[in-house]
Amino acid sequence: MGATESFTIKTPCSSANIGPGFDVIGLALSMYLELQVTIDRARPSSAHPLNCRITYEGEGAGTADISLDPEVNLITRVALYVLRCHDQRGFPADTHVHIKNPIPLGRGLGSSGAAVVAGVMLGKECGGLHHLTPARLFDYCLMIERHPDNVGAALFGGFVGTYLKPLTPADVARTEIPLSEVLPAPAGGVDTGVKPPAPPLGIGHHIKFPWAPEIKAVAIIPEFEVPTARAREVLPAQYPRTDVTFNLQRIALLPVALGQSPPDPELIYLAMQDKLHQPYRQTLIPGLTEIVESMTPDTQEGLLGVCLSGAGPTILALATSNFGEIAERIIAKFTENHIVCSWKLLEPAEGTTVVRA
Numbered sequence: 597m598g599a600t601e602s603f604t605i606k607t608p609c610s611s612a613n614i615g616p617g618f619d620v621i622g623l624a625l626s627m628y629l630e631l632q633v634t635i636d637r638a639r640p641s642s643a644h645p646l647n648c649r650i651t652y653e654g655e656g657a658g659t660a661d662i663s664l665d666p667e668v669n670l671i672t673r674v675a676l677y678v679l680r681c682h683d684q685r686g687f688p689a690d691t692h693v694h695i696k697n698p699i700p701l702g703r704g705l706g707s708s709g710a711a712v713v714a715g716v717m718l719g720k721e722c723g724g725l726h727h728l729t730p731a732r733l734f735d736y737c738l739m740i741e742r743h744p745d746n747v748g749a750a751l752f753g754g755f756v757g758t759y760l761k762p763l764t765p766a767d768v769a770r771t772e773i774p775l776s777e778v779l780p781a782p783a784g785g786v787d788t789g790v791k792p793p794a795p796p797l798g799i800g801h802h803i804k805f806p807w808a809p810e811i812k813a814v815a816i817i818p819e820f821e822v823p824t825a826r827a828r829e830v831l832p833a834q835y836p837r838t839d840v841t842f843n844l845q846r847i848a849l850l851p852v853a854l855g856q857s858p859p860d861p862e863l864i865y866l867a868m869q870d871k872l873h874q875p876y877r878q879t880l881i882p883g884l885t886e887i888v889e890s891m892t893p894d895t896q897e898g899l900l901g902v903c904l905s906g907a908g909p910t911i912l913a914l915a916t917s918n919f920g921e922i923a924e925r926i927i928a929k930f931t932e933n934h935i936v937c938s939w940k941l942l943e944p945a946e947g948t949t950v951v952r953a
C-alpha cells in the first residue's frame with residue numbers, strides 16, 4: 597500500500613417504524629450519505645485538530661447543525677469514540693473527510709442514524725480495526741443512537757426487524773451511561789486521555805424481511821424540522837392495553853404483507869396502522885392524523901399505505917403506481933396548514949459499503 601490511502605463510505609437514509617413497528621422496524625432507502633476519505637500516513641502530523649480536516653456539502657451546510665470541528669461533528673465524534681476505545685487518540689495523519697449529505701436533517705429520514713453508522717465505519721477504517729465485524733459495529737452504533745431501527749437499516753440495508761438482547765444489570769448500567777461520557781464533549785482541543793466505555797458484546801440483532809419488488813416509497817418532506825429527541829418527549833410512559841394489542845396485531849402482519857408479491861393493498865393498509873406514536877406526534881406535525889387517514893387504497897389507485905417516517909415530519913406513502921399523484925395529494929393537505937414540502941421517490945437500498953480507490 598502507498599502512503600496515501602483513499603476510500604468512500606456510503607450509507608443509506610432510512611425510514612423507521614413503518615406504522616406499528618415503533619423502535620423495531622427500519623427500511624434503508626436510496627438516498628446516501630457519502631464520506632470521501634483520504635489519509636496521508638507518510639506525514640507525521642497535520643495542522644488540523646486531531647489530524648482531521650472536514651469539508652462538507654449538502655443539507656445543513658454552513659449552519660450550526662453541522663460543525664467542521666472533528667470533536668463536535670457527529671460523524672467524526674463517533675469515529676473518535678471507536679478509535680479511543682482502541683487506544684488511538686486521534687485520526688491518522690493527515691486525514692481529510694469530505695462529507696456529501698443529501699439527507700435532510702431532523703425530518704425523520706434517519707440523518708443522524710446514517711451519520712452514526714458512517715462514523716463507526718470511519719473509525720474502523722481509519723484505525724485499521726479489521727476485527728470489528730458488522731455485528732460488533734452495530735453494538736457501537738447502539739451506544740450512541742439508542743433505538744436500533746434506523747442504525748440497523750443503515751448498517752445492514754433492506755427491510756429489517758431489530759431487537760436488543762436482554763442485558764445483565766451491569767450491562768444495562770453501561771448502556772445507560774450518559775452520551776456525554778461515551779462521546780466526550782469538546783474539551784477545547786485538550787485530550788483528557790480517558791478511555792471511553794466500550795459497548796457490551798452483542799447488544800443489537802437484526803433480521804431481514806423480504807420486500808416485494810413492486811413496492812416503492814414516496815417520501816413527502818416538509819420544510820420544517822422535528823428533532824427526534826423532541827418527538828420522543830411527547831410519547832407517554834405507559835399505554836392502554838388495547839392500544840398495545842392493536843399494534844401487536846399489526847406488527848405480526850406487516851413483514852409478511854410487505855413481502856408478498858403481488859402486494860395486497862387492503863392487507864398492507866391495515867398492517868401500517870399505529871396507536872403508539874403517531875397519534876401523540878400529531879401535536880408537532882399539523883395535519884398528521886388527517887393525512888394518514890385521508891387516503892386509502894380504495895380512494896387512491898396504486899396506494900398501499902401511509903405512515904409517519906421515523907419521528908417525522910416526513911410522511912411515507914408505500915405505493916405501486918401513481919407516485920406523483922399520491923405525493924401531490926399529501927402535499928395539498930400540508931399546504932392547507934401553510935407547510936411547504938418537497939417529495940422524493942425512493943427504493944429499498946443496500947447497507948453501508950466501503951469502496952477503496
Ligand SMILES: Nc1ncnc2c1ncn2[C@@H]1O[C@H](COP(=O)(O)OP(=O)(O)O)[C@@H](O)[C@H]1O
Pocket residue numbers: 629661662663669670671695697700701702703704705706707708709711822823824825906907
Ligand atoms: N451528515 C451529518 N453530519 C453531521 N451531523 C449530522 C449529520 N446528519 C445528521 N446530523 C446531526 O443529527 C441531527 C438530526 O438528528 P435527528 O433529530 O435525530 O433527526 P433525523 O430524523 O434526521 O435523524 C442534526 O441536527 C445534526 O446535528
Ligand SMILES: N[C@@H](CCOP(=O)(O)O)C(=O)O
Pocket residue numbers: 610611612613618619620703704705706707708709743745746824827828873905906907908
Ligand atoms: N423509532 C424512532 C425512529 C426515529 O427516526 P428518525 O429518522 O426520526 O431519527 C422514533 O420513532 O423515535
